[in-house]
Amino acid sequence: xxxxxxxxxxxxxxxxxxxxxxxxxxxxxxxxxxxxxxxxxxxxxxxxxxxxxxxxxxxxxxxxxxxxxxxxxxxxxxxxxxxxxxxxxxxxxxxxxxxxxxxxxxxxxxxxxxxxxxxxxxxxxxxxxxxxxxxxxxxxxxxxxxxxxxxxxxxxxxxxxxxxxxxxxxxxxxxxxxxxxxxxxxxxxxxxxxxxxxxxxxxxxxxxxxxxxxxxxxxxxxxxxxxxxxxxxxxxxxxxxxxxxxxxxxxxxxxxxxxxxxxxxxxxxxxxxxxxxxxxxxxxxxxxxxxxxxxxxxxxxxxxxxxxxxxxxxxxxxxxxxxxxxxxxxxxxxxxxxxxxxxxxxxxxxxxxxxxxxx
Numbered sequence: 236x237x238x239x240x241x242x243x244x245x246x247x248x249x250x251x252x253x254x255x256x257x258x259x260x261x262x263x264x265x266x267x268x269x270x271x272x273x274x275x276x277x278x279x280x281x282x283x284x285x286x287x288x289x290x291x292x293x294x295x296x297x298x299x300x301x302x303x304x305x306x307x308x309x310x311x312x313x314x315x316x317x318x319x320x321x322x323x324x325x326x327x328x329x330x331x332x333x334x335x336x337x338x339x340x341x342x343x344x345x346x347x348x349x350x351x352x353x354x355x356x357x358x359x360x361x362x363x364x365x366x367x368x369x370x371x372x373x374x375x376x377x378x379x380x381x382x383x384x385x386x387x388x389x390x391x392x393x394x395x396x397x398x399x400x401x402x403x404x405x406x407x408x409x410x411x412x413x414x415x416x417x418x419x420x421x422x423x424x425x426x427x428x429x430x431x432x433x434x435x436x437x438x439x440x441x442x443x444x445x446x447x448x449x450x451x452x453x454x455x456x457x458x459x460x461x462x463x464x465x466x467x468x469x470x471x472x473x474x475x476x477x478x479x480x481x482x483x484x485x486x487x488x489x490x491x492x493x494x495x496x497x498x499x500x501x502x503x504x505x506x507x508x509x510x511x512x513x514x515x516x517x518x519x520x521x522x523x524x525x526x527x528x529x530x531x532x533x534x535x536x537x538x539x540x541x542x543x544x545x546x547x548x549x550x551x552x553x554x555x556x557x558x559x560x561x562x563x564x565x566x567x568x569x570x571x572x573x574x575x576x577x578x579x580x581x582x583x584x585x586x587x588x589x590x591x592x593x594x
Contacts, residue, residue, distance in 0.1 A: 393544040399590030404428040408470035412436040421579040438474045438490045462501040473510035480525045488537045504523040511535040511551035516564035519571035
């Protein structure tokens with residue numbers, strides 16, 4: 236033990252490094268599960284450092300490990316199964332997305348690069364919210380005539396999808412992860428709509444992660460900053476693929492519903508489109524215990540339940556990109572998850588056939 240007295244600093248650094256790495260390893264399947272880091276390429280202690288930055292203290296990793304498998308509550312998100320963030324695959328996908336399309340990578344910048352399209356069109360032209368109607372009243376003094384005196388309850392007005400032209404997106408904003416990044420890069424809507432999308436974005440950090448820059452000041456902004464600066468007529472939201480390895484559907488939907496409510500409060504006149512999570516290929520689904528279509532379908536059913544067909548509408552692009560079994564066409568994707576560049580036009584065409592126009 237003499238060497239400890241001779242090299243106390245080295246000893247402390249070694250012990251600290253081992254302790255931090257153990258903490259990162261303990262939390263990789265629990266509180267650090269959403270970060271999507273690859274331990275083989277980055278030390279486990281990086282997870283702990285990133286956790287501290289996001290407000291997750293080291294002791295929560297050990298607490299989460301001991302509680303793994305218990306029911307997820309609002310105060311603690313524990314993964315259902317261990318699995319990497321789906322966006323890790325993008326490092327392998329970079330440079331290959333355009334091999335049969337535009338000749339560019341699906342996510343040409345490195346992971347974490349922020350995107351914001353130039354603003355176009357007139358914002359704030361959303362239709363007014365529809366009143367669901369008043370409850371019929373009754374006369375307490377004369378219950379026999381309550382039905383005659385009560386105002387007739389109005390039926391809520393609902394709307395159906397109809398085909399629109401590209402100028403429909405002049406006052407639209409798209410919020411999402413790497414798949415929405417692909418729509419921005421290859422969908423042909425970047426000159427009309429605004430895009431606030433980022434690789435690895437989740438429903439858990441949708442309002443806090445940096446997704447672009449302010450055109451006037453050049454400062455980094457979040458989705459919340461962007462929605463506070465401008466009023467939109469339509470808001471499209473697609474998130475959920477990265478969250479499959481963290482928390483159960485109930486926990487996911489608690490945050491998803493809160494996000495939709497926040498968007499409603501910040502964009503009171505906007506039509507909100509909650510988009511179904513795009514599925515993966517059949518081969519991927521069969522062999523991956525985390526990122527599979529059974530889990531995606533479960534979350535999509537929960538997302539669809541938020542739609543009221545008055546101000547919130549559920550749309551599912553899987554109708555346009557999946558085969559008869561409900562799996563993403565293998566010919567359409569470079570990595571079983573993301574579309575090839577030329578197939579983002581199918582997503583755009585689907586959106587054009589699913590517009591909502593309020594008179």
